[in-house]
Amino acid sequence: MTSGQELIRIGVFYDGNYFLHVSNYYNYFHTRRKRLNIAGLHEFIRNMIAREEDVDSRFCQVIEAHYFRGRISAQEASQRGNQLYNDRVFDDILMSEGVVTHYLPIRTRGGKKDDKGIDVWLALEAFEQAFYKRFNVLVLITSDGDYVPLIRKLNSIGSKVMVLSWDFDYTDDMGREVVTRTSQDLIREVTFPVAMHEVINHGLKINDKLIVNLFAQQDYSQPNKLQTIELEDDTIKQGAAMNMNNGYGFVQFPPNNLFFHYLDVVEGDFNEIHDGDIVEFTVEKNEKGQDVAKNVKKVVPEIQDDPNAW
Numbered sequence: 001m002t003s004g005q006e007l008i009r010i011g012v013f014y015d016g017n018y019f020l021h022v023s024n025y026y027n028y029f030h031t032r033r034k035r036l037n038i039a040g041l042h043e044f045i046r047n048m049i050a051r052e053e054d055v056d057s058r059f060c061q062v063i064e065a066h067y068f069r070g071r072i073s074a075q076e077a078s079q080r081g082n083q084l085y086n087d088r089v090f091d092d093i094l095m096s097e098g099v100v101t102h103y104l105p106i107r108t109r110g111g112k113k114d115d116k117g118i119d120v121w122l123a124l125e126a127f128e129q130a131f132y133k134r135f136n137v138l139v140l141i142t143s144d145g146d147y148v149p150l151i152r153k154l155n156s157i158g159s160k161v162m163v164l165s166w167d168f169d170y171t172d173d174m175g176r177e178v179v180t181r182t183s184q185d186l187i188r189e190v191t192f193p194v195a196m197h198e199v200i201n202h203g204l205k206i207n208d209k210l211i212v213n214l215f216a217q218q219d220y221s222q223p224n225k226l227q228t229i230e231l232e233d234d235t236i237k238q239g240a241a242m243n244m245n246n247g248y249g250f251v252q253f254p255p256n257n258l259f260f261h262y263l264d265v266v267e268g269d270f271n272e273i274h275d276g277d278i279v280e281f282t283v284e285k286n287e288k289g290q291d292v293a294k295n296v297k298k299v300v301p302e303i304q305d306d307p308n309a310w
Helices: 016-028 038-053 074-078 083-096 118-133 145-156 184-189 196-202 208-212
Strands: 008-015 060-071 100-105 107-109 112-114 137-141 160-165 168-171 177-180 192-195 237-242 248-251 258-261 265-267 278-285 291-298
Touching (some): 008 038, 016 060, 016 177, 038 137, 038 192, 060 118, 074 083, 083 100, 083 248, 118 137, 118 145, 145 160, 145 184, 160 184
Parallel strands (some): 008 060, 137 160, 265 291
Antiparallel strands (some): 107 112, 168 177, 237 278, 248 258, 278 291
């Protein structure tokens, strides 16, 4: 048992292609029809490790998080509908949660897409970070048995390893059977294997809210679902708040989401603004010349008198 006063340092490393595959499954083919939520996933990890180590979750903190993925060129993405926009939205989410992104260009070799090297980069970075940052627990989000040598090396320097993985199968829109299974070699090597599909589908002896929060409450992936309202004063805009965090958040404002700080809220309390709430704001430049939201104010819907109400 770990002392209640000892901080458990957690590092989280995402196999980005795998994470996107899982998130797409839940968004398009699972009955939940929602994407995975980075903030909710980190909170779940903290609580799972707290339970395994028998400590309060306050003493389990994610001190590093890294996301690795191959990425197509901007020119190719621009030819794929909303791909560029979707990539930017997800980058905003990762940035808001303090996740460091690592991208390698996907190249075409012999007519096939090739993103070789991303798994090697993840393994090298994970071991180096664990060695210097001294993670108590390193969390891998993957199902790939190729990471077994990494896990053995991590164990050799005293880092415990948790793997979050999903097993599922479905029929895609083209009628193809898609089967995803976790390497059993991987499972045998880790300290804390977590079968996320079992957690989500059948529940777990853990706060139900943690499971609910594993999923985004809204879908921000399609720009045609975003509504920005022009008011009579064309300097004042309206949009929905999103990715609200401790002290900052974003406002939907195509083509980019606008950052705002709690000091930019001019009426009411920042903590009263939640994901999906409509806010008024002005668009200004920050010191880096980037568009940001200023003079943010939550819009309170008018309540109509109902003659049938009590």
